[in-house]
Amino acid sequence: MKKKAIERIPYLGLKKKLRQKDAKYIGITAIRIVGHEKHLFLEMYRNAKNQTEPLVRVVLNKKEFGTYIPETGEWNRRKIMPDEYYDAYFIWETPGERGCTQKELEKQNILQNSEDLERIKKFCKGVEVWDSTKWWKYIYRYEQNISITARRKTEERRYERRQNALNDRISHTKELPEKKILETADSLYFHHAHYLYYKKRGCFAQIACSKCGGVMTDRWKEGISFESQLQCGIEEPREGKVGICPLCGAHGEYKCQGKVKGYHSKSIHLFLGQKYKDRGMVLRYIKVTKKWCLGMIGGENGPEMFNSSEELAGVEIARAYFEPGKKLQIDYHKYNWYDGKDFWDDCNLYGNANITIGEAPILKETYQEMEGTIFQYSALKEYTAAVREAVNPISYFERYQQTPQIEVLVKLGLIGVVKELIRYRYGIVTDQDARRPDKFLGIRKESVKQLIAAEGDPGILNTMQMEKRMQQVWTGEQIEHLTETGLGRGQIETAIRYMSLQKLLNRIEKYSGCEYGTKCSGAEQKIRSTATTYADYLNMRQSLGYDLNNTIYQHPRNLEEAHDEMVRESHKEEIDKRLNEVAIRFPDIQSRYRELRKKYFYEDDEYLIRPARSAEEIVMEGRTLHHCVGGDTYLRRHDRGESYILMLRDKKQPERPYITVEIDSRKSSIRQWYGAHDRKPDQKNMQRWLNQYLRQLEEQPAAMRTRTA
The missing domain is CATH 3.40.630 (Aminopeptidase)
Incomplete structure (x- = not known):
């Protein structure tokens, strides 16, 4: 829309006041050619003589609309009125005039003559309005159609860009080595598991092997006759025991026919990382399932085993793309129920159907693919080996991009710290830009070796950070013992005003009756509970005005009784009333x-x-x-x-x-x-x-x- 050219067009002007008493605003229309294109002009004036400047000028063409405010000289994209079903007011009305009924709107806002209405109808051809007296609805719905059309085009362009980017990612993603993945999963995670289904009938047993699919019947128990003693061919099948298939010689686990309901399966998720484009990386989340089926057929004595089989299948669930200087993009594998086809999408599902990506083993090929990428020095391999459990490499790479110091922390052996960072618990970080671990974590330089020996234990780290903030110097043993007590900074500060830290630790150990460092969960919990009770006791003594420099108050003979006495004394009136x-x-x-x-x-x-x-x-x-x-x-x-x-x-x-x-x-x-x-x-x-x-x-x-x- 050529706004400057429209502003130069003279106002239509209202020469005389209309005699309708209820009319507050009068609209005048005109058709003008601007830039070789027809434009509808609607100018709204107050119902008064010699109104040369309108309150608003609304301009429409085939593809655009705009509203000009002569008083301020500003343009906006506000429609002539808000949503017609909720609010009843026009853009030229003052706030005090808003909230009118439809009948009041008709009386207060009119057109100068019938020619204006016909001009609006002709220009807004194709817009349907049931009541033509509501002339503003022609313009409102015309503007609404323009807005919807523009919004749709914007969404289509955005969707087209997303699809082009999705297709580009798909085209640059390497082919998935399906056969190798299935073989690896079967070997390392399913351990080539086979099942021998059995059904005993007297001295005989029917065996169905999932490996070869064969079914046979053989004697497992000797009979009375001499001939039966020579017919024993298999061992007695028992649920959960390992046996050998008489047909193919494969080892399998015995499973009773009566406990099998058609089929049973096991699944595992895996991560495979591949190089993407120049220095990027794509992590592929895969689900592999091994399914064992037992075929049944009706026989003379009821259902009988007909055959057995096993199937190994996998499906790729999601892909996480990492590129230098770009945000993480995760694509999801979905299924279209209408056409029965699978497809990839760049957004997740919603609600309970949301696709989740959890922790899973990482295939060793991933570490080879990392060479030459932005994650070449991420220390993912060292971290995975140290934790000895399934990890989520997507979360790891996200945190590594945000905090490159993770590489150094892993190589130093501070695995507990890295675990906290991967879980996005950045409260343990003091200076995120620091390169040295002591400054990064806010601890004394001399404490780093002890933290490494503790494998970055978050509890030890918290105590070391507390030591630094309190400007104290504690021994390694005191740090370990203090961590075991679980006391907070305020509790420690209250106690060490009246006694040394070592004396505090000794008293907690004596009251609890347990030694530090036993690694016994019961003893650790007893120490923690006793420490909390003692700190609570000291705090109540102090708040009641007792002189804690008195060792009798500091070190009561029976901590539990003294604590209960302080509870009663602290809230005596309140407790008695309650x-x-x-x-x-x-x-x-x-x-x-x-x-x-x-x-x-x-x-x-x-x-x-x-x-x-x-x-x-x-x-x-x-x-x-x-x-x-x-x-x-x-x-x-x-x-x-x-x-x-x-x-x-x-x-x-x-x-x-x-x-x-x-x-x-x-x-x-x-x-x-x-x-x-x-x-x-x-x-x-x-x-x-x-x-x-x-x-x-x-x-x-x-x-x-x-x-x-």
């Missing part, structure tokens, strides 16, 4: 204790579990362990019998809160369990213990459970 309140509101919890104890009590050599004795005990459990079990929600559930609060304790300290369990009353399943500060102490072992407890509830009657002393 305990009185819940005792009145939930008296049934105490009255039903004996009944619930018969059902839920259990103990072994290490732990015991029992229901809460009263509502007050539940509240104090939450206060002591600093979690939310003492809230009305849990008390109400326990009182109504929807779920019950159980106390899991160490048998050596049966009154010392350790873990709180909420169990569903209807189906004997654990809803949740937590220790101090909403953590799960010794999670694997305790989860195993609780699973055993649930089995005990289901299998054994209450009378057979161990009773308390």
